[in-house]
Amino acid sequence: MGPSSGLDLLVLAERAVLPGGTRAAALGVRDGRIAVVVDLDRRGDLPAARQVLELADDEVLLPGLVDTHVHVNEPGRTAWEGFDTATRAAALGGVTTVVDMPLNSVPATTTADALRVKHDAARGAVHVDVGFWGGVVPGNTRELAGLVAGGVFGAKCFTTPSGVDEFEHVSPAQLREGLAELARLGSRLLVHAEDPHVLDEAAEQVARRVAEGADPRSFALFLASRPASAEDSAVADVVAAARELRGLGPGGAQVHVVHLASASALPLVAAARAEGLPVTAETCPHYLTLDAAAVPDGATQFKCCPPVRSAQTQDALWAALEAGVLDSVVSDHSPCTPDLKLLQEDGGTGDFLAAWGGIASVQLGLPVVWTAARERGVPLERVVGWMAARPAARVGLAGRKGSLVVGADADLAVLAPEEELLVEPGSLAFRNKVTPYAGQRLRGVVRSTWLRGRRVDGADAGARPRGGLLHAAGGVVEDGPA
Numbered sequence: 001m002g003p004s005s006g007l008d009l010l011v012l013a014e015r016a017v018l019p020g021g022t023r024a025a026a027l028g029v030r031d032g033r034i035a036v037v038v039d040l041d042r043r044g045d046l047p048a049a050r051q052v053l054e055l056a057d058d059e060v061l062l063p064g065l066v067d068t069h070v071h072v073n074e075p076g077r078t079a080w081e082g083f084d085t086a087t088r089a090a091a092l093g094g095v096t097t098v099v100d101m102p103l104n105s106v107p108a109t110t111t112a113d114a115l116r117v118k119h120d121a122a123r124g125a126v127h128v129d130v131g132f133w134g135g136v137v138p139g140n141t142r143e144l145a146g147l148v149a150g151g152v153f154g155a156k157c158f159t160t161p162s163g164v165d166e167f168e169h170v171s172p173a174q175l176r177e178g179l180a181e182l183a184r185l186g187s188r189l190l191v192h193a194e195d196p197h198v199l200d201e202a203a204e205q206v207a208r209r210v211a212e213g214a215d216p217r218s219f220a221l222f223l224a225s226r227p228a229s230a231e232d233s234a235v236a237d238v239v240a241a242a243r244e245l246r247g248l249g250p251g252g253a254q255v256h257v258v259h260l261a262s263a264s265a266l267p268l269v270a271a272a273r274a275e276g277l278p279v280t281a282e283t284c285p286h287y288l289t290l291d292a293a294a295v296p297d298g299a300t301q302f303k304c305c306p307p308v309r310s311a312q313t314q315d316a317l318w319a320a321l322e323a324g325v326l327d328s329v330v331s332d333h334s335p336c337t338p339d340l341k342l343l344q345e346d347g348g349t350g351d352f353l354a355a356w357g358g359i360a361s362v363q364l365g366l367p368v369v370w371t372a373a374r375e376r377g378v379p380l381e382r383v384v385g386w387m388a389a390r391p392a393a394r395v396g397l398a399g400r401k402g403s404l405v406v407g408a409d410a411d412l413a414v415l416a417p418e419e420e421l422l423v424e425p426g427s428l429a430f431r432n433k434v435t436p437y438a439g440q441r442l443r444g445v446v447r448s449t450w451l452r453g454r455r456v457d458g459a460d461a462g463a464r465p466r467g468g469l470l471h472a473a474g475g476v477v478e479d480g481p482a
């Protein structure tokens with residue numbers, strides 16, 4: 001098809017977030033990909049389009065966001081979440097690419113067979129494009145080649161109990177065994193990094209305080225049970241493993257620390273990167289915006305592991321994003337049924353120590369982070385970099401996802417950045433509408449989301465799912481229903 005043949009979609013925006021900055025642009029889309037990008041005043045040079053999307057004055061065109069940390073939980077824990085609801089919520093939040101975590105589905109994605117089961121559950125059921133992480137658990141090293149061949153973007157392990165029995169944590173030796181195999185395969189290891197010994201010690205002290213009458217509904221008590229030093233110790237070991245195994249495989253021993261929430265772990269990551277080790281780390285909207293001092297006792301919708309910490313930690317995480325020490329902001333969307341949260345308004349105990357840890361936010365990440373960024377004077381294009389281009393690049397999807405460049409999939413989000421958004425649980429598409437952001441007034445409304453050149457009708461239950469399955473090996477999209 002030559003440059004003069006017609007476009008499927010022409011997008012006209014006074015403000016478009018492009019790799020070089022925000023400017024007025026016209027984008028032509030053909031066959032689901034961005035075929036051409038020109039200055040808006042050169043729109044007349046473009047061939048005719050079957051459909052035109054002209055943004056309103058208060059709207060900004062963004063690349064669809066890339067959320068590489070989502071727990072969809074299907075199959076197996078579909079009362080918690082599922083592909084239909086999670087990806088509809090993603091689309092409503094401007095997210096067009098999701099990478100699903102290997103737990104808390106049953107089976108966990110720790111074998112090639114389990115990956116096939118997950119593909120079968122997702123096929124034809126997703127509203128955005130979805131890729132998959134595998135898992136590293138004790139004894140599954142020989143499964144990793146099959147998982148990588150099956151298209152996973154890497155594999156995740158825990159250094160401490162994960163919260164579900166079927167996904168066991170690894171010892172430092174097992175972590176190295178998994179990392180070495182993934183390096184050999186040209187893939188990467190994700191690590192939930194908290195030191196179980198530090199956590200055990202903290203838990204003992206907390207149990208003593210409860211025995212002496214401390215209230216288990218206290219957030220401060222929960223915070224004491226998951227100290228930052230547990231993260232620091234585990235991150236130090238992850239860096240040591242990357243150093244010991246450097247030189248293995250085509251890309252080295254690539255390790256990525258998920259949901260980093262400790263200010264004192266940041267210098268360890270920075271030093272590893274300065275040393276040239278392939279170590280990266282992400283953080284999440286809640287760590288950037290929720291202040292431990294403001295969490296009411298018993299408000300277990302705020303519980304996640306590691307926990308949200310102090311305002312000073314938030315400042316350090318923002319600075320680390322600015323400095324490139326943290327490469328991305330992803331949701332760690334991890335819902336469960338309300339009963340497991342032990343919510344007091346539902347008659348639960350509000351026990352922070354016993355409640356399920358996990359925050360649901362895939363639909364809200366952009367307005368949550370943008371609202372805080374705006375107050376800090378951080379421009380929108382930086383936020384978009386952390387939530388789209390950087391996570392896409394980290395999983396090998398640069399040029400395909402997360403950027404408005406010629407050749408990329410035409411995944412778009414239309415954002416009204418100044419419009420106020422009142423977070424009402426009823427407007428959330430997740431299966432369980434429990435979120436710490438309920439009642440918050442945020443800035444930034446996603447007016448529409450486009451996947452490979454087509455508008456996603458995510459708002460309607462029963463909307464036709466048109467998302468595809470992403471395979472890391474070869475970057476193939478197994479397309480959704482036409």
Ligand SMILES: [Zn+2]
Nearest residue numbers: 069101332334
């Ligand atoms: Zn997670």
